Amino acid sequence: MMLLDTHSHSRVSFDGRDSRRELALSALDAGLDLLCVTDHYDVVNERSELVPAYDWAPARREHAEAIRALPAGAPLRLLYGLELGNAPACFDAAAAALAEEGLDFVIGSMHNASARLGWVDWYYVDYHENKALALRHLEDYFDSLTALIEWGNYDTLGHLAYPLRYMRDRDGLDLRLSDFRERYVEILRRNAERGRAVEVNTNRGRDTLTDYRDLLLDWKALGGEHVTVGADAHWAEDLGKGIREALDLIKACGFEYVTYYEKRKPVCVRVD
Numbered sequence: 001m002m003l004l005d006t007h008s009h010s011r012v013s014f015d016g017r018d019s020r021r022e023l024a025l026s027a028l029d030a031g032l033d034l035l036c037v038t039d040h041y042d043v044v045n046e047r048s049e050l051v052p053a054y055d056w057a058p059a060r061r062e063h064a065e066a067i068r069a070l071p072a073g074a075p076l077r078l079l080y081g082l083e084l085g086n087a088p089a090c091f092d093a094a095a096a097a098l099a100e101e102g103l104d105f106v107i108g109s110m111h112n113a114s115a116r117l118g119w120v121d122w123y124y125v126d127y128h129e130n131k132a133l134a135l136r137h138l139e140d141y142f143d144s145l146t147a148l149i150e151w152g153n154y155d156t157l158g159h160l161a162y163p164l165r166y167m168r169d170r171d172g173l174d175l176r177l178s179d180f181r182e183r184y185v186e187i188l189r190r191n192a193e194r195g196r197a198v199e200v201n202t203n204r205g206r207d208t209l210t211d212y213r214d215l216l217l218d219w220k221a222l223g224g225e226h227v228t229v230g231a232d233a234h235w236a237e238d239l240g241k242g243i244r245e246a247l248d249l250i251k252a253c254g255f256e257y258v259t260y261y262e263k264r265k266p267v268c269v270r271v272d
């Protein structure tokens, strides 16, 4: 089975640590066949500020260095991606960033609440014993995803269960993605109409993938075709963590293929 990880961060991201060169060499060591590095451009950043343009220069330089560092004939494909966060805050800024030459893959993600909730980054919100707040933020999140899909300029819908990392896994609220099935099924339906993918994000192998099982079964039932996988590593040693489990789950949910993107076009790989 081809081992691929299409969601990872280098030091080009505000929360990443290692160079793309280190990521590439670690991925090769770990036996990955394909790695796509997807540093952040958050249109609204972690400080709730609008970032009206993305500077590609560091990513471009790091990508070239990583390609040079790989031994000739190394069995690793290294792709050039972007995790585009919070695009609904300014679609013009987001669209401008996607004009980058050679861009392979775009993950459309949400990390912050919308303007009406102060663009707050969920990471910085304390949800302990405050389910009402979590529900307000989740409704807002699904509204933002709906806007993102209407815009449509992304390849996969990143980590759909992301806010639950903080609301449940960190702050202890009893919530599952399937509690919001009506909302996310509508989102998946529109995503399928657009021909886009959904991501199974293993969160560095920490996620039990339960939410993604619910999601994938609905995605299959809706005729969704493309599924991408990523460990969301921010450190080299986390590359590929949980990917085998994710591929097993994708297969168990009835999919024959997993997808990666090259120059923004889907490439399907058998899961067997």
Ligand SMILES: [Zn+2]
Residues within 6 Å of the ligand: 083, 109, 111, 158, 159
């Ligand atoms: Zn993300």
Ligand SMILES: [Zn+2]
Residues within 6 Å of the ligand: 007, 008, 009, 083, 232
């Ligand atoms: Zn990420």
